[in-house]
Amino acid sequence: MRISELVERTGVPLATLKFYLREGLLPAGEATSATRAEYGEAHVRRIAVIRALTETVGLSVQKAREVLQLMDRPEDDLFETLGKAIAALPPSVTPEAAEDYPRAREVLEKLGQVYDPRFAAVAQLELALAAAESAGIPLDDRRLAVYGPNIRAIAEFDVGSIPREATAAVEYAVLGTAVHEPVLIALRRLAHQDVAARRLGQGSAKAGAPTRPRPKGR
Amino acid sequence: MRISELVERTGVPLATLKFYLREGLLPAGEATSATRAEYGEAHVRRIAVIRALTETVGLSVQKAREVLQLMDRPEDDLFETLGKAIAALPPSVTPEAAEDYPRAREVLEKLGQVYDPRFAAVAQLELALAAAESAGIPLDDRRLAVYGPNIRAIAEFDVGSIPREATAAVEYAVLGTAVHEPVLIALRRLAHQDVAARRLGQGSAKAGAPTRPRPKGR
Numbered sequence: 135m136r137i138s139e140l141v142e143r144t145g146v147p148l149a150t151l152k153f154y155l156r157e158g159l160l161p162a163g164e165a166t167s168a169t170r171a172e173y174g175e176a177h178v179r180r181i182a183v184i185r186a187l188t189e190t191v192g193l194s195v196q197k198a199r200e201v202l203q204l205m206d207r208p209e210d211d212l213f214e215t216l217g218k219a220i221a222a223l224p225p226s227v228t229p230e231a232a233e234d235y236p237r238a239r240e241v242l243e244k245l246g247q248v249y250d251p252r253f254a255a256v257a258q259l260e261l262a263l264a265a266a267e268s269a270g271i272p273l274d275d276r277r278l279a280v281y282g283p284n285i286r287a288i289a290e291f292d293v294g295s296i297p298r299e300a301t302a303a304v305e306y307a308v309l310g311t312a313v314h315e316p317v318l319i320a321l322r323r324l325a326h327q328d329v330a331a332r333r334l335g336q337g338s339a340k341a342g343a344p345t346r347p348r349p350k351g352r
Numbered sequence: 353m354r355i356s357e358l359v360e361r362t363g364v365p366l367a368t369l370k371f372y373l374r375e376g377l378l379p380a381g382e383a384t385s386a387t388r389a390e391y392g393e394a395h396v397r398r399i400a401v402i403r404a405l406t407e408t409v410g411l412s413v414q415k416a417r418e419v420l421q422l423m424d425r426p427e428d429d430l431f432e433t434l435g436k437a438i439a440a441l442p443p444s445v446t447p448e449a450a451e452d453y454p455r456a457r458e459v460l461e462k463l464g465q466v467y468d469p470r471f472a473a474v475a476q477l478e479l480a481l482a483a484a485e486s487a488g489i490p491l492d493d494r495r496l497a498v499y500g501p502n503i504r505a506i507a508e509f510d511v512g513s514i515p516r517e518a519t520a521a522v523e524y525a526v527l528g529t530a531v532h533e534p535v536l537i538a539l540r541r542l543a544h545q546d547v548a549a550r551r552l553g554q555g556s557a558k559a560g561a562p563t564r565p566r567p568k569g570r
Contacts (some may be wrong), residue, residue, distance in 0.1 A: 197404060
């Protein structure tokens, strides 16, 4: 298809597509004349991925390019490639090389998971744990005993759905990690409201005409 | 204690404490002379809450003031008060009054939860679901069947730990919602890495000298 059709198919303005081409995010089409190029379904899919990385996830063009390069040329060790791609996601925490993360280490040991300070999420966990601590609601053992296994069940499902093929795997891992985080956060807040309404015996009666097809307690 | 001692106890600079006083975030101390005031433990705790709201959660002074006012003067309906306080948290999504959120409604109906478009998190969920959809990994029924119950178990624990007293309840709900979100996100990313390392049979061997006290499969 011509670039004008690509604009129609994706809803992305021509100027933006040209920007993607210029920045090397979108591979060039196949040249059919000096001024024309032909684009295919792979371009349509790629544009959706670029949109997700830059708009939804909020990556800079530089970070998005890094992630796209990992998708295009995954390294031999898929685990290492996934790690690098995920590390590009916000919040970007720059762990210092030799640093130790005592709170994160303790939590990971309790969960029976590897503690490797080079994982970006370890520094992220350390910061989050320190913040919880100073707010006066640390991740104590009782809370960890609930958060740990439930989050692990979610992660098992996520990883279980990962495609076999390396490029698709990196794409799925990056987008799945990023786009499902806000889904999980919103679901938790809504579950809080639902549980609180039941326990406090309030609110739901005032909630206008809510749909509640099958009350489901636990 | 004098304000200089308050600086020492909390580690917050004098200029910042004066700013909190001026902005009405921190209640005035008890005047003991024309130029001196006495502060107590309640001020120490309040400063920790202000720090958590403005630094950790990243609220503006205006939003922090709103939340603190709800803590100080909770309304008769605790459920309503909690809802207003939580709605002040980022991401701030301003739902339009009469709008409908079809994706969020469908998900909440499947979960057997109330759908009330006035809840801020409903608009948030709608946005997150739309983003997941356009990234090509929608929250389908299989994923919802895993995410739903596990997130609900987490929310049951959260709400179960809520203090009885209204001011403490609002403080716990706001801080607990906000500071544990990054903890959950980091735990999920680290669980991904752990599960992927086991399934891909890679990475962990290269991870230097990780501590893995008791391998725990699922």
